[in-house]
Amino acid sequence: FDSFRTVVDETTKKVSYAPYEANATDFPLKEVKARVHWLLNEREGKMTWADVKVGAAEVDVGDEGVQFIKVTSLTQFGVDWIGVISIPWESVMKELNDTKFRTLLLGMLIVGGI
Numbered sequence: 001f002d003s004f005r006t007v008v009d010e011t012t013k014k015v016s017y018a019p020y021e022a023n024a025t026d027f028p029l030k031e032v033k034a035r036v037h038w039l040l041n042e043r044e045g046k047m048t049w050a051d052v053k054v055g056a057a058e059v060d061v062g063d064e065g066v067q068f069i070k071v072t073s074l075t076q077f078g079v080d081w082i083g084v085i086s087i088p089w090e091s092v093m094k095e096l097n098d099t100k101f102r103t104l105l106l107g108m109l110i111v112g113g114i
Contacts (some may be wrong), residue, residue: 034062035084039071052082058089068092 007016027033038059040047056070066089074081 031064031086034064035067035069035086038069039084049082050080061086065089 008014009016027036038061039052040049043057044053052071052073054071054073056068059067059069061067061069068087068089070085072083072085074083
């Protein structure tokens with residue numbers, strides 16, 4: 001995957017590089033396509049990679065359901081990277097739901113003992 005496209009001015013023969021405007025069809029995995037589509041087309045309207053801002057959101061991603069998504073950026077060796085971390089809502093909530101009644105019972109026992 002080339003993040004830049006080469007542009008050659010025909011009159012001056014000068015070579016420059018323009019940001020590549022990727023869209024979801026450039027990515028082979030369904031899960032990656034859905035997140036890229038959300039990031040570039042739905043999050044704050046249609047944008048390019050250069051316009052993406054860091055942040056976090058709770059998003060309904062296609063048939064995968066609700067996801068916690070965090071967008072981060074990193075510049076290293078003169079290259080701007082964008083990282084997208086996605087965690088399914090169900091996996092986060094399952095652990096919270098599994099422990100909430102145990103924590104509530106333990107809290108009640110401690111308060112009752114005081």
